[in-house]
Amino acid sequence: MSIEKEPLFSVKNLKLISEPLGQSNPITVQVLGICSALAITVKLKPSIVMALSVMAVLAVSNVVISLLRKMIPPRIRIIVELVVIATMVIMVDQVLKAYAYDISKQLSVFVGLIITNCILMGRLEAFAMGNKPWPSFLDALGNAAGYGIILIIVAFFRELLGSGTLLDMRVIPQAVYDAGYMDNGMMVLPPMALVVVGIIIWIQRSRRKNLIED
Amino acid sequence: MRSFSNTYIFVFSLIMVTIVAVLLSFVSMSLKPRQLLNIETEKKDNILTTVGVTGEASGVDKNTFISDEFKKYITDSYCVDFNGDKLDADAFEVTLNLEEELRKPREERNYPLFVYTGDDGTKRYVVPVRGRGLWGPIWGYIALESDLNTIAGTVFDHEGETPGLGAQIATVEFEKQFDGKTIFNTEGQFVSVEVVKGGADPSDKHGVDAISGGTITSKGLQAMLMDCLGGYVAYFKELANN
Numbered sequence A: 001m002s003i004e005k006e007p008l009f010s011v012k013n014l015k016l017i018s019e020p021l022g023q024s025n026p027i028t029v030q031v032l033g034i035c036s037a038l039a040i041t042v043k044l045k046p047s048i049v050m051a052l053s054v055m056a057v058l059a060v061s062n063v064v065i066s067l068l069r070k071m072i073p074p075r076i077r078i079i080v081e082l083v084v085i086a087t088m089v090i091m092v093d094q095v096l097k098a099y100a101y102d103i104s105k106q107l108s109v110f111v112g113l114i115i116t117n118c119i120l121m122g123r124l125e126a127f128a129m130g131n132k133p134w135p136s137f138l139d140a141l142g143n144a145a146g147y148g149i150i151l152i153i154v155a156f157f158r159e160l161l162g163s164g165t166l167l168d169m170r171v172i173p174q175a176v177y178d179a180g181y182m183d184n185g186m187m188v189l190p191p192m193a194l195v196v197v198g199i200i201i202w203i204q205r206s207r208r209k210n211l212i213e214d
Numbered sequence B: 001m002r003s004f005s006n007t008y009i010f011v012f013s014l015i016m017v018t019i020v021a022v023l024l025s026f027v028s029m030s031l032k033p034r035q036l037l038n039i040e041t042e043k044k045d046n047i048l049t050t051v052g053v054t055g056e057a058s059g060v061d062k063n064t065f066i067s068d069e070f071k072k073y074i075t076d077s078y079c080v081d082f083n084g085d086k087l088d089a090d091a092f093e094v095t096l097n098l099e100e101e102l103r104k105p106r107e108e109r110n111y112p113l114f115v116y117t118g119d120d121g122t123k124r125y126v127v128p129v130r131g132r133g134l135w136g137p138i139w140g141y142i143a144l145e146s147d148l149n150t151i152a153g154t155v156f157d158h159e160g161e162t163p164g165l166g167a168q169i170a171t172v173e174f175e176k177q178f179d180g181k182t183i184f185n186t187e188g189q190f191v192s193v194e195v196v197k198g199g200a201d202p203s204d205k206h207g208v209d210a211i212s213g214g215t216i217t218s219k220g221l222q223a224m225l226m227d228c229l230g231g232y233v234a235y236f237k238e239l240a241n242n
Helices: A011-021 A034-039 A044-068 A074-099 A101-107 A109-116 A118-126 A133-163 A174-178 A190-207 B006-050 B062-073 B091-096 B166-170 B172-176 B215-230 B233-241
Strands: B074-080 B111-117 B123-132 B137-144 B151-158 B194-196 B207-209
Touching: A011 A133, A034 A109, A034 A133, A034 A190, A044 A074, A044 A101, A044 A109, A044 A118, A044 A133, A074 A101, A074 A109, A074 A118, A074 B006, A101 A109, A101 B006, A109 A118, A118 A133, A133 A190, B006 B062, B006 B091, B006 B123, B006 B137, B006 B151, B062 B074, B074 B091, B091 B111, B123 B215, B137 B215, B151 B166, B151 B172, B166 B172, B166 B215, B194 B215
Parallel strands: B194 B207
Antiparallel strands: B074 B111, B111 B123, B123 B137, B137 B151
């Protein structure tokens, strides 16, 4: 048995991380996980916590499912995937409630709703069920990062234009307000998140023509 | 694809749920004390907010900070009963379990009361309230001036009201409307504060604007004030006369 061992960070493995950031981004290309992206991107801080939570849940779930992939009876695989995700989400929720109570209140129901985030089931079903733990782990990091980066970009613009702050710190100086500038209240509402996501998709597709469908 | 026998599937599921159950119970048990502390801190913080004590914890842990501020400003706390007599029960304990307290008939409930004494000696009285919104419980704290009639400040919160509609009760704009309203009319009768659909007249001392699109939450809030504040009437009258 002398199969050459694949290096941990081979080109193929690195692609697992880089592709979801760009050309197979879960939000802008696959249009998954939109619901939470619209709901919690009013401020940067909850968005970052949400992105990290999804990353933790997805990474652990992907590895667990990948380790068990040969033992899981195909007939009940979806249930098993769901149980693993739900367990992780409850754990994340409990930890947030204990150590980041204020943020957990802001995220409210959306931490629990990570369970129904299509990105998670999608990755477990499409990737972890058929791949080894290490690539599955990288795939999870890549996809969660791809999700997180869009969340953070959207939250950046919404918090900046909607509240004039970043991470709750005032960045637009008072002098600008005195000159007649006003925060755009529309940015705080969910529909504007959709518009911002739309603009990101537009920019991405105008630069990568191969993403455009007829 | 390998096929698995039914027995295997059953055993697999059994083992899986057992592991998950043990794991989650362990996590829940070990984090419970910290979570309860956070909830206590939040309640104390809310009570302090209604009387106008709002400080940011700098350098120290938020839990310690709020707990110290609470000890400093809330100089007394006790429960009263429906007839206006003081009781032994711990006010904070009752506030934490207000939901169960409200299941009792009105005459048998303990009514918790917190007394704030400001730096300049002004006294205010804070009452916890709890009721039902559209989707779940709503609750809050009402601070009364020393005349036990004028509202000095309010904080409301909810579990799962619709964002943008019912959830608006937890905004400063809504809470500010209550400042200066009175709960007794000029004849000294308890009338509480009404939530008026279509907007309350600014001169109305017992009415605030309801929330558009949040009618059931608004009505629930009004019922909550009527129900919870109503139990203190005997005690307030007694205290105001002395």
